[in-house]
Amino acid sequence: MTGRMQETTEHLRQWLLQEKHRQRMRQWRKDLEKAFTEHPRQTGESYLQHLWFTVKMSARFLTISLVLTTHGLFPFLFTRATSNQLDRIYLVMKGRVPKPAITSSLSRIFKLRKTPPEPTHRQRIGVIGGGFSGMLTVTHLVRSAQTPLIIEWFDEGKTLGTGIAYSTEDDCHLLNARADRMGAVAGKPEGFYFWLQSEEGKVHAARLWPSGIPSPESYAPRKLYSVYLQSIRDETLQIAQAQGIEVRIHQATATDAMLTKDGQLALTAETKGTQEDFVVDVLVLATGNLPPRQFAFQPGMIRGVTHYIANIWNPQGDCLYPHQVNQLSADAEIVIIGTGLTMVDSVLTLKKNGYKGTITAISRHGWLPAVHTQIAPYPQWEWTRNPAQAPAQIFIMLKQLRREIKKAAASGYDWRSVIDSLRPVTQTLWKRLSITEKRKFITRLFTLWSIHRHRMAPEINTQIKSLQQNGTLRIVPGRIYYVGSDEEGLTVAYRKRGANRLETIRAALVLNCTGPEHDIAASSHRLLKNLRDRKLISVDSLRMGISTTETGSAEGKTPDLIFPVGTLLVGELLECTAVPELREQTHAVANAVTERLREMREMDIESLGAWI
Numbered sequence: 129m130t131g132r133m134q135e136t137t138e139h140l141r142q143w144l145l146q147e148k149h150r151q152r153m154r155q156w157r158k159d160l161e162k163a164f165t166e167h168p169r170q171t172g173e174s175y176l177q178h179l180w181f182t183v184k185m186s187a188r189f190l191t192i193s194l195v196l197t198t199h200g201l202f203p204f205l206f207t208r209a210t211s212n213q214l215d216r217i218y219l220v221m222k223g224r225v226p227k228p229a230i231t232s233s234l235s236r237i238f239k240l241r242k243t244p245p246e247p248t249h250r251q252r253i254g255v256i257g258g259g260f261s262g263m264l265t266v267t268h269l270v271r272s273a274q275t276p277l278i279i280e281w282f283d284e285g286k287t288l289g290t291g292i293a294y295s296t297e298d299d300c301h302l303l304n305a306r307a308d309r310m311g312a313v314a315g316k317p318e319g320f321y322f323w324l325q326s327e328e329g330k331v332h333a334a335r336l337w338p339s340g341i342p343s344p345e346s347y348a349p350r351k352l353y354s355v356y357l358q359s360i361r362d363e364t365l366q367i368a369q370a371q372g373i374e375v376r377i378h379q380a381t382a383t384d385a386m387l388t389k390d391g392q393l394a395l396t397a398e399t400k401g402t403q404e405d406f407v408v409d410v411l412v413l414a415t416g417n418l419p420p421r422q423f424a425f426q427p428g429m430i431r432g433v434t435h436y437i438a439n440i441w442n443p444q445g446d447c448l449y450p451h452q453v454n455q456l457s458a459d460a461e462i463v464i465i466g467t468g469l470t471m472v473d474s475v476l477t478l479k480k481n482g483y484k485g486t487i488t489a490i491s492r493h494g495w496l497p498a499v500h501t502q503i504a505p506y507p508q509w510e511w512t513r514n515p516a517q518a519p520a521q522i523f524i525m526l527k528q529l530r531r532e533i534k535k536a537a538a539s540g541y542d543w544r545s546v547i548d549s550l551r552p553v554t555q556t557l558w559k560r561l562s563i564t565e566k567r568k569f570i571t572r573l574f575t576l577w578s579i580h581r582h583r584m585a586p587e588i589n590t591q592i593k594s595l596q597q598n599g600t601l602r603i604v605p606g607r608i609y610y611v612g613s614d615e616e617g618l619t620v621a622y623r624k625r626g627a628n629r630l631e632t633i634r635a636a637l638v639l640n641c642t643g644p645e646h647d648i649a650a651s652s653h654r655l656l657k658n659l660r661d662r663k664l665i666s667v668d669s670l671r672m673g674i675s676t677t678e679t680g681s682a683e684g685k686t687p688d689l690i691f692p693v694g695t696l697l698v699g700e701l702l703e704c705t706a707v708p709e710l711r712e713q714t715h716a717v718a719n720a721v722t723e724r725l726r727e728m729r730e731m732d733i734e735s736l737g738a739w740i
């Protein structure tokens with residue numbers, strides 16, 4: 129009995145020992161398995177997948193170090209190769225998002241996943257504005273993109289890519305520059321003329337400009353130019369699709385943006401009263417011309433909505449302008465405030481829509497825009513050869529410019545040739561001026577400069593002259609003191625330049641054609657106002673737009689987050705409203721944004737070690 133008990137106890141001991149050994153082995157196996165699979169599991173891979181991944185990555189890093197060393201020795205070699213490789217690595221790494229833990233088993237080590245993980249992070253750019261500037265910025269962003277992106281593109285208008293200037297339906301609205309200067313893409317000024325020569329361009333020109341003979345010097349209808357812009361937009365969207373760049377188009381008004389705790393921007397946009405939020409890494413502001421400044425008399429007007437047109441590009445309510453002006457009798461009068469290019473457009477629209485009465489256009493000087501003629505390019509002269517040597521006092525500059533124009537005339541050159549020769553150096557000349565000189569220019573010389581610089585097509589001038597000659601259009605230099613309204617219409621009180629007494633006109637319609645507002649603080653633009661209130665942008669010292677940093681981004685709480693383009697930069701650059709300047713500027717802004725995104729990726733790469 130005792131012997132059997134001893135034997136049983138011995139068996140039990142042996143079994144216990146074996147069981148302990150088995151447990152230890154199981155634990156050891158578990159620990160071993162954990163050591164080899166726990167981390168790979170976190171990236172959603174098996175051991176072998178992870179091993180294969182790290183081998184591939186180290187091969188890439190090895191290649192990069194060889195390429196870098198070679199580049200160091202021979203700087204002309206592999207100038208982009210390293211950054212391209214880093215970008216690719218970045219995308220691969222970003223795709224390795226931790227997955228929820230999966231049940232472990234050694235057998236899984238040998239199981240290969242069939243599909244690689246999808247990259248989940250793509251950088252996002254917000255673009256506000258679908259006019260020329262917004263569209264060309266998107267075009268350049270798509271063409272220069274180094275990685276797949278998401279572009280959230282917002283515009284309030286109906287036809288994306290055309291903006292205020294080119295969405296006109298009137299054939300009488302012509303471009304104010306020759307066809308061979310209106311190319312939209314940077315470095316290709318003749319692009320529009322070449323498009324007119326293409327099969328596509330010929331078809332559209334035959335439809336929209338039947339009487340026109342396209343030539344490099346011709347002034348085409350803006351409606352036709354809009355088709356050209358739309359063809360660039362469509363091509364851009366196709367390229368984007370082929371490159372994995374997602375362009376999300378929103379017909380909505382961007383109203384606000386605020387900084388998130390990750391340093392991104394949370395953007396709010398509104399469509400028909402519904403709000404939606406979007407997060408972007410970088411924002412481009414291409415909001416274009418702001419509506420004209422409002423007069424003090426405006427809010428008190430009884431019939432303000434229908435008889436007073438505060439912004440001819442966006443007439444509000446049930447007003448006669450532009451399509452019902454033919455209902456006005458032949459003895460009705462219309463008063464236009466302003467005598468610039470906007471006035472010219474509105475006069476042509478009034479006549480096209482059958483208005484039979486007279487028009488009085490009033491501005492301080494009563495100056496009409498100058499007219500284009502065929503001119504020879506002016507040879508290089510002192511300022512264009514070396515703008516840094518030009519004087520930095522505007523009245524001395526004016527004197528020297530007049531002298532140069534006289535000299536040019538003596539050699540057979542038109543004054544326009546000299547003015548146009550300044551175009552490539554205007555921004556440089558402007559930046560050299562002190563704030564006091566800039567202010568003097570804006571208050572004393574801006575209008576004079578604008579009418580010489582922004583000219584009208586000869587065909588348009590012929591029509592305007594003929595309306596002046598037959599008494600339909602009266603241009604009056606003077607000052608408007610008051611616009612009052614009663615049940616029958618409006619009364620405009622004004623004083624002619626040099627006269628002592630006030631005169632009045634009974635007007636059926638008054639159109640505000642004073643041109644765009646530049647001061648964002650005085651404008652009603654909600655997004656710009658909110659960005660300013662949040663200190664994400666700031667008004668420049670001339671109150672003519674947004675102030676910028678060296679990189680071209682808006683000065684504000686966070687640099688290199690918001691990039692303005694177009695007329696928002698008048699204070700900083702002076703010349704940034706017409707196509708020749710905008711086509712280069714949009715390219716520069718797209719490059720700055722692309723560079724910024726690259727910097728952001730590189731910062732991310734530095735913190736990616738933990739993922740491997």
Ligand SMILES: Cc1cc2nc3c(=O)[nH]c(=O)nc-3n(C[C@H](O)[C@H](O)[C@H](O)COP(=O)(O)OP(=O)(O)OC[C@H]3O[C@@H](n4cnc5c(N)ncnc54)[C@H](O)[C@@H]3O)c2cc1C
Binds near residue numbers: 304
């Ligand atoms: C009537 C007119 C004729 C012109 N003709 C010529 C010409 O012949 N040649 C030339 O070189 N230049 C011309 N110009 C100059 C013109 O300013 C530029 O050529 C160019 O069209 C400006 O484009 P933009 O995109 O900067 O602005 P815009 O055309 O004003 O476009 C801005 C867009 O942004 C949208 N937007 C603004 N805020 C928001 C928001 N918060 N949310 C969503 N969308 C928003 C607007 O609705 C608009 O569609 C003309 C300008 C005007 C006004």
